[in-house]
Amino acid sequence: MDKQFNTRSMIFTLYGDYVRHYGSVIWIGSLIKLLKEFGHNEQSVRAAISRMSKQGWVKSEKRGNKSYYSLTEQGKARMEEASKRIYKSESPKWDGNWRILVYNIPENKRRLRDELRKELVWSGFGNLSNSCWITPNPLEEQIHRMVDKYGIRDYVTYFSASYEGMSHPKTLVDKCWDLNEVNEKYSQFIKEYSEKYYIDQNLIQKGEVSDGTCFVKCASLVHQYRKFLFIDPNLPEELLPDRWLGNSAATLFNDYHDLLQPRATRFFENVFE
Structure with missing residues (x-):
């Protein structure tokens, strides 16, 4: 038994490493039984999966009197991306360009701004200056998904550019990470x-x-x-x-x-x- 792990986080791990290879759907009873091995009780599992459902990662479906939870499209995309990065064997190849994302989200949408920051950090972006984020990796697909998820197309500008100085690209890296x-x-x-x-x-x-x-x-x-x-x-x-x-x-x-x-x-x- 090992309760040092947060329940929701552990559910993500199980979906990413197991459930997605078995049709991306699992009966809540199985999930409860699996998480019991880590010291999580039924109540905390149900609360965590319900929260994940509200956040759009999973959706529930009744079959008879049983509840099953499957990954949504958003959930599948996140698991796919995480899996590629977890099981990668080498660093990505670089085309020499930098991707720059600049946003201007109004003050009354501050919560949205905080969510976006978390997502950008997770995707591997670094904060160069206020509201300006950069990455050397081609993350166009993730960006479009993120922009659609939060409905912020009007507030975001995205570039692909070459770095012309004033110092070595590694100095840029040190500023951001x-x-x-x-x-x-x-x-x-x-x-x-x-x-x-x-x-x-x-x-x-x-x-x-x-x-x-x-x-x-x-x-x-x-x-x-x-x-x-x-x-x-x-x-x-x-x-x-x-x-x-x-x-x-x-x-x-x-x-x-x-x-x-x-x-x-x-x-x-x-x-x-």
Whole structure:
């Protein structure tokens, strides 16, 4: 049992790593049973899924007297994007251009502005100056989805441009992101999880770990690693600092995930409906 994880956040992890591969829909009873493994009770699961439904990530459907929850189009797109970034094996290729998003959202829509900021950070944008955000990655699709979701087409201007100075592009990166702090977090992740990986590798080889334990360990691993989506802007190699630890962390994550996945999936399939 592991209650250090927020219920809603854990549900996102389960949808992203399991449910979306099984038709993107799950019976609430199965979800409750799966989350019980992490110490979450029925009440907190129902409250969290209801909140996710209000936010447009999932939708509910009654079949007889059972409630099923499936990902909406918005939910599927978010899971797809998150999965691409979580299971990536290398940094994205760069075409040398920067994408610039500028918004001018009125004061009476302040809450909307806060939501938009969170979304931009999640997508990997960096704040260059007040209301001006940049990224070297081609995120046009995400931007159009975001603009439509919040209905802010009238307030947003979007450019693709080349950087003409006044200094090195890496100086621009330093203004927008604290990559040293991200690197430090990668260092902590590697230290903690390489130790766990070797212990579990040994136990699994001896057949001393149950499927349920592998499920909890695997979902917890994804859950912890997923946090990097909120702080690592996924920059191209040319813009990363020397001795960047992101790639080593990704290799460790993928190896550990591959180790736990078969037994974890078996457990999930036994509970899933």
